[in-house]
Amino acid sequence: MRVQFRGIQVFRRLVQAGTVSIIFGLFFLSLYAHYRKINVTGIFQFEISPIMERIMPWIEGLISGMDNPEEFLDNFKGSLWSLRVAGFDISDPLGFVEMTFASGTFYMPMFISILIPVVFTLLMGRVFCSWLCPGYLVFELGSKLRKLLRYMGLKTEGTAYSMSNKYIFLVVGLFAAFLFSIPLFVFFYPPAVLSRIAHGWVFSAAFFGGLWVILTILLFELFVSPRWWCRTMCPGGALYGLLGMLRPVKVETALSECTHCGLCSGVCEPGINPVTDSESIECDNCGACVTHCPEGALYYTIKRPKFNKIFLRT
């Protein structure tokens, strides 16, 4: 089977935009629930933020025909770190693993809430990173900016660190969480941090502490090491990578059509060579190489895992 279509990057951008709007949508629904309650009790004075003023009519239109709007609003809470959509709980596997290590307890409902992302990852690999994560999106835009800076003649370093650092970081971080019984990744794991920044903005909480984390990573990526965080540091990416190690869905090369032009290595988001290493643990099925190959030699396919190709020497 050979799945290959040129619009796949446009499709990926649409999915990423969809994730971002779902995050904001959930926050605005929650905030609307607050306003609604205050309006019903009518005791307190409040000011509605200008952006909420525009969005409120939409939400009111959405819930106007419902018998039980309160129950509907109760079923939409949270952010990408842990959310409830239409009554279903979905949590980030990293959050679950870290909470289990830090508190030493196993909580069944939370385990059930990570099953959907885990099954997805087992089948499709690290697609959370390349298709859903807002941090990935921000850092991708950062790498575009980096290209622009280079084009304008600015000197930037191109250091590449070992990609297996992130697995070490994951293990050490989990140990630290266990030792100090406090979760640590939550403070700099980009999807969680960006969710909280967006939450602070929607709820006018002026709560932008996490912004420094994102800015530091972004600056480091601009001037020292391209896509440093996702390639070599992210504990969440490491966990998703390990889960998706034996994925059946992967990118493959038709070697007879490949001219070894090297274009795909240049566009590959995790920074590997798709022709030789696309079955490895690092590939996150973003499909940039599939779109950019001038010969059309790369395609998605379904295959049994090859154990000798999983780990990379980087």
Place this chain on the structure above:
Amino acid sequence: MTSRRLFLNKLLTGVGFALPFFGAHKLLNGEKSGYPVNTIQKEPAGTRIIRPPGAVKEELFLAGCIRCYRCQDACEDGAIQFFTESSGRHYHTPYIDPSIKACTLCMKCTKVCPTNVLQPLEEEDLQKVRMGSIALYRDRCLAHKAKYIRNEQRMLMNLGRSYKETGVIYERRGPCGECHMFCPVREKAITLEPGSLLAPVIHEKHCVGCGLCEEICRQVVRGTPAIVVVALRDRGAL
């Protein structure tokens, strides 16, 4: 070396780095039962740590809360606030400050928490909640001040002063009892002294710590409230 062996090597190096710390931790803390205890016991300055209803013990709370903000989303009364960077290890954990907004015990936050650090409760479970306890400062309470002044006035009149002379109003005072009205476990946590001035008497062991009394008292006395919630240093589960 093959790539897989190199990878395993690095993984083991990581574990090896972490193991000594682990051993030291176990040695220093001894074999304690239950959850590992953090040695830093200081609370952020000037903050009462009142966790939302159903919160587990503080150490387990800090370990288990994944800082997802879902409880704040669910709290439609806006009672749940979050600690900021300046609070150290409490950063990004929820608390309730009755001087901003008290908890109405709707229990919505307990139903959305993904990690069980806020244990699910129904509204009927109200009396199981122990978010804090209560303290009453009689010198600030309107009703208690009124009672005191009334007694003093009676004494002076018994000594032969006129009513006009003794009835000088020098502070806000009068019958109140608003805290009793607002308490969700009234007649248990707060009762009224017999007599007409509606002076409250508190019973700490029944207080759920919601802070509704503090919130209304702040509005009644227009200043530092006479009845305040105090944090429990070590809550039991629930």
